[in-house]
Amino acid sequence: MYNFNMCEKFKNLKNTEYDIALLLNKKGILSANELQEILKVDKATIYRNLKSLIKKNIIRKVSAKKSFYELNCNIHNPIHPHFECIKCNKIYCLKPLSAEDTINISRYTNFEIHSIDIKIKGTCDECKSMDN
Amino acid sequence: MYNFNMCEKFKNLKNTEYDIALLLNKKGILSANELQEILKVDKATIYRNLKSLIKKNIIRKVSAKKSFYELNCNIHNPIHPHFECIKCNKIYCLKPLSAEDTINISRYTNFEIHSIDIKIKGTCDECKSMDN
DNA sequence: AACTTATTTGCAACTTAGTTGCATTTTATG
DNA sequence: CATAAAATGCAACTAAGTTGCAAATAAGTT
Structure with missing residues (x-):
């Protein structure tokens, strides 16, 4: 898939933020629940970090029946329908x-x-x- | 705006369904809350009727920060971004x-x-x- | 009209996504 | 090592939407 290591933006992420970015890179698109189940941290932590990553322009939210999140990374993952x-x-x-x-x-x-x-x-x- | 009366689909609607369709025709696009505030019926009634109207293909849901609903009526209101x-x-x-x-x-x-x-x-x- | 059945509604309790305050732990810094 | 800053868990909360159930309305039958 995308070359995760090439993305400068990820260098300064820590802990959960980094784990989330890593997972989204691997799986493509996940819901908050799916992230929580895999990372086994509190949902408050998940949502706080998702919000922070969106603010940093590293991920974006995809609203469907439930919300999904995906990387907003670089030329390897441009905006797509x-x-x-x-x-x-x-x-x-x-x-x-x-x-x-x-x-x-x-x-x-x-x-x-x-x-x-x-x-x-x-x-x-x-x-x-x-x-x- | 759109010619509401020309829409055959509305003939068989009753009560709340009709009120909702009428309001959406007048206002264009509204949230479930806005509909409830205007119509002063229980929110269960609002959501049940919204669901029914969507199933009948008369309205559609627009997902944003919160959900909105609008008519899906006819050539006077075709699908739009x-x-x-x-x-x-x-x-x-x-x-x-x-x-x-x-x-x-x-x-x-x-x-x-x-x-x-x-x-x-x-x-x-x-x-x-x-x-x- | 009287009776029966089906539909619609209100109410209350519930689910699920997401948020927030606060205390505790972890990490960073001098 | 001491202290400040940031990240986390927990619990309580909000807001949207759902569901079961009983009461009220409407529709159909004799």
Whole structure:
């Protein structure tokens, strides 16, 4: 996956922050609960560190049926749309938005843009094959 | 705004469902709390009816810092992206996605698509003018 | 109209995500 | 080593949303 060690931003992280970043790097996208189950620390610690990482611009939150978190790292992990399965609620990361599409979408507002979140909802192949 | 009466779907709605649809038609987009404050019914009633309206495909949920709900009615209110202000958390409805952009975005997945949610985050003019 | 059945509602209790205050532990610094 | 700063755990809390159940409304039948 992405080359975690190349990311300068992680150098100054400590303890839980670093563990979270490491896990998100390995797994791609996780919920606060999943992080807590793996790291076995208090949920307050998880949420405090998630908030801090978001503030430092190292991770971003993906709002779906529940919230997920993923790295916001570098060219190895640029902003990308997500697919949310309406059957199993699983989140799939899609390939990054092209420059053209990014520009096109950004034209829908004149406000100052900070980020563009695209979520495609539908049924994933796995769930579709289970239908009758 | 949209011509509410033209929408066949609303004919069979009753009580709270109808009130909610009417309000969303008038106000555009509202949270569950805002609906409850205006309609003065129990929140269980609000959520049950919101769920039912979503199932009937009459409204859709817009997930932001908190959830909002808007009509999913007809050609007068096609699917459109939203702008979420990261300062005041207000939601602005943007002009509908063009057919071209819809097709372009839909190409990012091969899964069966049900809907496309685009949320642009940033700072709205009102909040920007309050900055120093 | 009277009776029965189905639908809608309010209420209270609950779940789950996320937050906050505070005391304790851990880490950093002189 | 002593002290200050930062990170953690714990418990209590908030806010959104859900659920079971009993009471109230509405709809259907004779």
